[in-house]
Amino acid sequence: MRTENLLIELGTEELPPKALKQLAESFASNFRLALEGAELQFDSVNWFAAPRRLAIYVSALAESQHDKVVEKRGPAVNAAFDADGNPTKAALGWARGNGIDVSDAERLVTDKGEWLLHKANTPGQPVGTLLENLLNQAIGKLPIPKPMRWGNYSTQFIRPVHTLTVLYGSEVLPVSVLGLTSDRVVQGHRFHGEKRFDLAHADTYAQALKEQYVIADFNERADAIRDGLEQTAEQLSLTPDYDNALLEEIAALVEWPVVLTASFDSAFLDVPKEALIYTMKDDQKYVPLLNADGSLANTFLFVTNIESRDETAIISGNEKVIRPRLADAEFFFETDKKTTLESRLSSLESVLFQKQLGTLKDKSDRISELSGFIAQQIGADVTQASRAGLLSKTDLMSEMVMEFPEVQGVMGKYYALNDGEDAAIADALHEQYMPRFAGDILPASDVSAAVSLADKLDTLVGIFGIGQLPKGDKDPFALRRAAIGVLRIISEKGLNLDLEVLVGKAVDVYGSKLTNTDTQTQVVDFVLGRFVSVFQEQGISMDVIQAVSARRPTRPADYAARVSAVAEFKQREEAEALAAANKRVANILNKQNITGELPVDESLLQDEPEKALYRSLRAVSDDVQQAAASQEYGAVLSTLATLRNDIDDFFDNVMVMADDEAVRQNRLAILLMLRSLFLKTADISLLAKS
CATH class of the missing domain: 3.30.70.260 (ACT domain)
Known part of the structure; x- marks a missing residue:
C-alpha cells in the first residue's frame, strides 16, 4: 500500500x-x-x-x-428456523439488515451451539x-x-x-x-x-x-537560544542565570531568535539581587548574568525575534523598558527598610490564614511556640527559633513581597539584617520555605530547620484538624509537598525527632480550634505515607517500603535507616529463605492468636534442632537489641541472617503443633522470640521473591 x-x-x-x-x-x-x-x-x-x-x-x-472482514453473528439456528425448516422473522430481519438472503448465511459452530453467520467484506476508507x-x-x-x-x-x-x-x-x-x-x-x-x-x-x-526566518522545531529553537546565551555569556566572562522553564518560555515567544546584550545602571545593584532577578526573568523574560562570586552583574541578555541592521536601537529600547521595573524594586526596598519586621506583626492580624484557623498573626504565634519546642528537641537555640517563628510571615506585608510574591522569605532575610536581628534568625526567615520543590536544598541550620518544620506542621495539623483532607489531585494547601518537606528535613539531616511528638505538640498549640478528634493519627499516617514516593524515586522497591511501613516507625530518620538496611538485606543470599520463614512463622502465630510475650521453658525442649535454634536466639538477642536501639539495622539483619541454617533445621525436623499442649506452647514461644527479633527492623515476611 x-x-x-x-x-x-x-x-x-x-x-x-x-x-x-x-x-x-x-x-x-x-x-x-x-x-x-x-x-x-x-x-x-x-x-x-x-x-x-x-x-x-x-x-x-x-x-x-486495510480492508476488513467483519463477522456478524445472527440468531441461533434453533431460533432461526421453524419446525418446517422455514426462516423465522428473527432470521429474515437479521439477513435483511445485512443485505443477504438467509440461504446465503454461513454457520458458526461452537461448543455452546450453532448460529447463523455473515462475513462482510468492509473496504478500507x-x-x-x-x-x-x-x-x-x-x-x-x-x-x-x-x-x-x-x-x-x-x-x-x-x-x-x-x-x-x-x-x-x-x-x-x-x-x-x-x-x-x-x-x-x-x-x-x-x-x-x-x-x-x-x-x-x-x-x-x-x-x-x-x-522564511522561522525555526519551526521547538527544541531546535530552544537549543539555538541556549547556545546563544552560553556563548555570549562566556565572551563576557559571566554566567547566565536561567532554568529550562524560562528557556522554553523564551523559545515560545520568538521564531527567529537573536541573543543581544544590554545593561542597566549599576546603582540598582544596591537592591537585593533576588528582587532584580525576579523582575528581569518574570516580567521581561530577560536572562540575568552573574559574576564569578555569584553576585549580579549590571549586564543582561535578551532574545529578540528579528535580525536588525541597527541592534543599538533594540538594545536601547529594552534598557528603557527594564529601568522603571528596577526603579520600582529600588523604591519598594528603600520604603520597606523604614519599617521593622517586628512592627509589621500587628498588620498580620488583618490577613486570614484560614477562616477557621485564624489570621497570619495567629499562625505566626503558633509557629513561634512550635519552633521553640522543636529547637529544644534538637539542641538548637530556642530563643532564636522562637523569634524567627514569630517574624516568619512579616515580610508578606512588605511592599516588595506584595509586588513580587516570589521573593517572600528572601526579603525577610534582608529586612531582618537591616533591623539588626541575629544572622541565624535572618537565615531562618529565608529558609523557612525550603524545600520548595522536589530536589530543592534543605534549611542549612538547625534553627532554620526548626522554623521550616514548625510552619509545615502547623499547616498540616490545622487543615487536617478542620477535616479538609486532600482528595484526589485537589490539594489547595499543598499538604503533600509540606509532608515530603517534613520527611526530607528530618531524615536527611538525621534529626532525632518523633512525628507523634511533633504532631501532638502542634495539636496542643491549636487548642480548641480543631474539630477533628483523630487529627494526630491522620497527620502522622499521611506524612509517613509520603515516604512511599520519596523512596520509590530513590529506586527502592515497594516490598521493602511495605516491610518497614508495617512497623510504623514514627521517627523519619529511623524509618529511613530501616529502609536502607532492608533494601541491602534483600540482596543477600539468605534473604529469600528468611523472608519465607518469617512468613511461615507469622502465619502460625496468627492462626494461634499468639501475641505479647510467651516465655520459653528450657526443660520442655526435646529435639536438638529446637534446642539449637533457642541457643542461637539467646546468643544473638542482646546484640540485636543493642543494635536496634542504636538504629544499626544493617547489623541487626546481618546478625539474624546467621540463623538461617538453624531456622531451616527447625522447620525440617520439628513438629511445632505437637500433641502435648505444653510442648506446643513452648515451640510457639521460640517462634515468637524469633519473630520479635526480626520485627525490631521490619516485617521481612512481606519481602517479595527476587
Missing part, C-alpha cells in the same frame, strides 16, 4: 507562550490516538511549534485503511475521507481552558486561526476545520521574508520555513 508523509499546520496569531509546548505535545498525542483508533498505519507522529503555528508531521502514513474527523477529534481534546471566537466565525480556539495547511506528500487533502478549508499556504516570519507562501511538499516544511 502507498504511504506518504502528512503535514498539518494551524497558522495562528501569537499563542500563549507558557502553554505552547503543552498544546503541541497534546495535539500530536491526540492525533496519534485518532489515527490508531481509525486503524491507519503510520511510523511516527512528531510536532512543530512556534509562536504563530502548531504543526504535526506523520511519517509513512498509509493512504487508506482513504485517508482523505477520514482526515477531517480525525483532525477535529485531535483539536477538540486540546487543553484550552478559555477558547475564543474571532471575526464572524462561530468556531472557537485558543487564538484566531488564519491558515490551514494539509499536505499528504505534495497533495492537498480536502479538510474543513475551524472555519477554514485546507490549502498549502503557510505564514512566514512576521517581519522577515514572505508574509505567506506556498509549501510544495510536506517534507520541505521545516527547511522552507527556515528560508
